[in-house]
Amino acid sequence: MQFKSASVNKKVALGLAIAFGLLPFPSQARQAVEISAPFEVGESPAGNYLSARVAEAEHDTLAASTFLRESLRSDPNNSELIQRAFVAALANGDMPDAFALAQKLVARDSHNSSARLTLAVRDFKAKSFAAARNQLNAGVAVAQRDLTTILLTAWSYVGSGETKKALALVDTMSDPSFAVFRDFHAGLMLDVAGRTQEAGARLKAAYAGDQTTLRLVDAYARNLSRQGKTDEAKEVYLAFAKVQPRNPIVLAALADLATGKKLEPMVKNVNAGAAEVLYGLGAYGLGAAAGRQGDEIAAIVFLRLALALAPDNALALDTLGEAYTKIKQYESAIEIYDEVPDASPLRVTTDVRIALLLDAMGKSDESIKRLREIVAENPQNVDAFSALADVLRTHKQFVESADAYTHVLALTSPTEKSRWAIYYFRGVDYERAKLWDKAEPDLQKALELYPEQPLVLNYLGYSWVDQGLHLDEAFKMLRRAVELQPEDGYIVDSLGWAHYKLGHFDESLRLLERAIELKPGDPVINDHLGDAYWRVGRKLDAKFQWNHARDLNPEKEDLPKILDKIENGLPDSPGQAGEAPTPPPAAHNVTGNGG
Numbered sequence: 001m002q003f004k005s006a007s008v009n010k011k012v013a014l015g016l017a018i019a020f021g022l023l024p025f026p027s028q029a030r031q032a033v034e035i036s037a038p039f040e041v042g043e044s045p046a047g048n049y050l051s052a053r054v055a056e057a058e059h060d061t062l063a064a065s066t067f068l069r070e071s072l073r074s075d076p077n078n079s080e081l082i083q084r085a086f087v088a089a090l091a092n093g094d095m096p097d098a099f100a101l102a103q104k105l106v107a108r109d110s111h112n113s114s115a116r117l118t119l120a121v122r123d124f125k126a127k128s129f130a131a132a133r134n135q136l137n138a139g140v141a142v143a144q145r146d147l148t149t150i151l152l153t154a155w156s157y158v159g160s161g162e163t164k165k166a167l168a169l170v171d172t173m174s175d176p177s178f179a180v181f182r183d184f185h186a187g188l189m190l191d192v193a194g195r196t197q198e199a200g201a202r203l204k205a206a207y208a209g210d211q212t213t214l215r216l217v218d219a220y221a222r223n224l225s226r227q228g229k230t231d232e233a234k235e236v237y238l239a240f241a242k243v244q245p246r247n248p249i250v251l252a253a254l255a256d257l258a259t260g261k262k263l264e265p266m267v268k269n270v271n272a273g274a275a276e277v278l279y280g281l282g283a284y285g286l287g288a289a290a291g292r293q294g295d296e297i298a299a300i301v302f303l304r305l306a307l308a309l310a311p312d313n314a315l316a317l318d319t320l321g322e323a324y325t326k327i328k329q330y331e332s333a334i335e336i337y338d339e340v341p342d343a344s345p346l347r348v349t350t351d352v353r354i355a356l357l358l359d360a361m362g363k364s365d366e367s368i369k370r371l372r373e374i375v376a377e378n379p380q381n382v383d384a385f386s387a388l389a390d391v392l393r394t395h396k397q398f399v400e401s402a403d404a405y406t407h408v409l410a411l412t413s414p415t416e417k418s419r420w421a422i423y424y425f426r427g428v429d430y431e432r433a434k435l436w437d438k439a440e441p442d443l444q445k446a447l448e449l450y451p452e453q454p455l456v457l458n459y460l461g462y463s464w465v466d467q468g469l470h471l472d473e474a475f476k477m478l479r480r481a482v483e484l485q486p487e488d489g490y491i492v493d494s495l496g497w498a499h500y501k502l503g504h505f506d507e508s509l510r511l512l513e514r515a516i517e518l519k520p521g522d523p524v525i526n527d528h529l530g531d532a533y534w535r536v537g538r539k540l541d542a543k544f545q546w547n548h549a550r551d552l553n554p555e556k557e558d559l560p561k562i563l564d565k566i567e568n569g570l571p572d573s574p575g576q577a578g579e580a581p582t583p584p585p586a587a588h589n590v591t592g593n594g595g
Helices: 010-022 045-057 060-076 079-091 095-108 111-124 129-137 147-159 165-168 176-192 196-209 214-226 232-243 249-256 270-288 294-309 314-326 330-338 347-360 364-377 382-394 398-411 419-432 437-451 454-467 471-484 488-500 505-518 524-534 540-549 559-570 585-589
Strands: none
Touching: 010 111, 010 419, 045 060, 045 079, 060 079, 060 540, 079 095, 079 111, 079 294, 079 330, 095 111, 111 129, 111 147, 111 270, 111 294, 147 165, 147 176, 147 270, 165 176, 176 196, 176 214, 176 270, 196 214, 214 232, 214 270, 270 294, 270 314, 294 314, 294 347, 314 330, 314 347, 330 347, 347 364, 382 398, 382 419, 398 419, 419 437, 419 454, 419 471, 437 454, 454 488, 471 488, 488 505, 488 524, 505 524, 524 540, 524 559, 540 559
């Protein structure tokens, strides 16, 4: 039996039911990415069930949904199996299956809030707004209605032509913590009802409480545009651009405003408004999921429900792709990103994300090819050039990577704070390419732009020690880097290895032992510690560390030196044979994300 992997465990699936109650490649030339790996369902009910459990544990929503559907064929009345298949179908976006299973669940438990919400989405799609209200409020006392129920019920009233009743319901959310939600959705409802000026007043109130959320900023600025307040709309977008430079949605809107075009409403109909409620829950849940395993699945479900109502919502698709990326379901993420409409301002962004995921999947040649195509078609796109530079650097194409970072510098403002990272990464490229005359000025510029940045202090300080330059200042830099990030094993290793290079073996050993505690699985640090042990006469310990370094998948060029040391040890004079200079260990700590 074959299947591809990932989804959710039983605890998460049951918890999800509770959670529901709370809450180009340019134009025609772009081609879809075909990467899905096939899997087979078996004839054994037990085998399909066990395969479903594995898929759930590995967060594979497609396989989980498929195997649970097969399991249900042999046991169609199993309530727990129906619940699990329902959650899996929702998470995978199999909406016809999810609707059918939700109907079965409410027949067994009329208060199943997750099933009721799903059926409400079905009724919204069918424009059966009164039926959607009934689903949302079934078995729930008015006093117990939560934010989600109130907002979706209000949107159902808008769909029924009862905007006054919708607004009255929204305004029952008197808690100050709900003020932004209240005014934001009231504004959207008024916009859908064609009451543009009244909508603007409510959106302005929401904007006064939150000027950093893209959806709110976009909705308000678009409303201002339709009121003829073009300059005010531009000011709203430009203020957001100071917080998040180069956002493609903002850039596209500003370009339209510059041509005198009036912007369309962000939400054009009732279903898109209801989808906005669900998108907000999914986006919030994804942000809150950091460090909490399984919460991504709840976020994915809300996003799937949102997309059932607004399938072309590019931001929801982008967020769903991000969620799949977080659970390392790269194939599913790519398929989702590929659904973003070609006309969307986010299309180039998602093309870049697809290329980066291909690299993460080991398809580096295809990744680089795609990124080169993207920058050729979008020569002003900073994010595309940054991604190309990062991938090239990761694959040791240092000169080409440096050239790409040069493009990034040419496209960014001299006042942009993040430029320190561009100079830093380009300096790393030049140093690794043995172009120190170019590397040193870049590293110094990075430090000028961001004084006491630990990565830069570490890299420049170590490079100076390695070349016997500016030793007093270099050691001050390395010590300061360790003070700033004492738990970073790579930085501690740099200071320890710098002491080793100068023959300070006892101090080197102390620091390298600390580094190995922090990063026990790094082959470079294990290799360095082995060298230090050898120099202080602990030869058995040295060979143990070298053997460990050998088994930790070291760089191809390092392995022969490690094997030689295991066989022959180190020569009597430091700086020979197995002790050729290595790049600063912090180079391993470069994440490739510009920061």
